Amino acid sequence: FHFPLSQNQYTHTHTHTHTWGLVDKDRSGVISDTELQQALSNGTWTPFNPVTVRSVISMFDRENKGGVNFSEFGGVWKYVTDWQNIFRNYDRDNSGFIDKNELKQALTGFGYRLSDQFYNTLIEKFDRQRKGQVAFDDFVQCCIVLQRLTDVFRRYDTDQDGWIQVSYEQYLSMVFNIV
Numbered sequence: 734f735h736f737p738l739s740q741n742q743y744t745h746t747h748t749h750t751h752t753w754g755l756v757d758k759d760r761s762g763v764i765s766d767t768e769l770q771q772a773l774s775n776g777t778w779t780p781f782n783p784v785t786v787r788s789v790i791s792m793f794d795r796e797n798k799g800g801v802n803f804s805e806f807g808g809v810w811k812y813v814t815d816w817q818n819i820f821r822n823y824d825r826d827n828s829g830f831i832d833k834n835e836l837k838q839a840l841t842g843f844g845y846r847l848s849d850q851f852y853n854t855l856i857e858k859f860d861r862q863r864k865g866q867v868a869f870d871d872f873v874q875c876c877i878v879l880q881r882l883t884d885v886f887r888r889y890d891t892d893q894d895g896w897i898q899v900s901y902e903q904y905l906s907m908v909f910n911i912v
Contacts, residue, residue, distance in 0.1 A: 753806055763800035764809075766790055773813065775870040776829040782861065782870040788877045789813065816873050830866035832856075836875075845879070855879075881911045 756772040757764050766786045773781040789812060793805045801809050823839040824831055831839065833852050840847060847855075859867045859875040867875060885907045889897040899907065 752810060753803055756806070763798060763802055764790075764806055765800045768800075769809070773870070775868045777862065777868045779862070779868075782874055785870045785874040785877070788874065813873075816876075817869065820869050820872055828866070830864065830868055831872050832866040836867065836872070839872075840876075840879070843876075878911070885910055 752772075753764075756768055758768050758771075759765075766783065769790060770781045770783055770786045773786070775781050789809060790799075790801055792812070793801050793809050795805065796802075819839070820831065821827075823835045823842075825835055825838075826832075833849075833856050836855060837847075837849075837852050840852075855875055856865060856867065859871040861871055862868065886897060887893075889899055889903070889907070
């Protein structure tokens with residue numbers, strides 16, 4: 734399973750000087766999660782999911798400063814833009830949301846084989862607006878969480894048969910590495 738995007742692809746991209754100037758409101762040289770959240774749109778006229786913003790920033794914040802500098806920002810912006818294009822591709826009815834069937838098509842396209850029941854669980858978990866579908870920011874968060882969970886699972890699935898046996902403490906360590 735792999736998503737078409739990983740933060741490694743964006744370390745040497747062209748940065749957007751104009752966009753940087755608009756987003757770095759306090760001119761600190763570091764874009765905070767609040768500044769990035771204000772710059773992003775999820776298409777629903779509601780604030781961009783702050784958990785998604787923190788997840789994206791943490792992927793690119795190499796110095797653990799709680800934000801991204803100018804050189805890291807180009808990667809963030811490209812990452813978000815590429816996710817927007819993926820979202821639009823799977824939002825077949827152009828509703829601005831991904832419903833269960835569209836989510837299934839997207840994740841199947843990424844290599845996941847999950848049950849219908851699990852897709853219901855994903856919609857329930859990531860549908861912050863309680864509409865039975867997910868907005869752009871929540872779709873990105875869903876994909877980030879699923880990738881992190883999969884990466885941790887794979888470390889324990891040494892024979893790659895889709896089954897693991899772990900102790901309670903191993904399980905807790907797995908979860909705490911994700912949250």
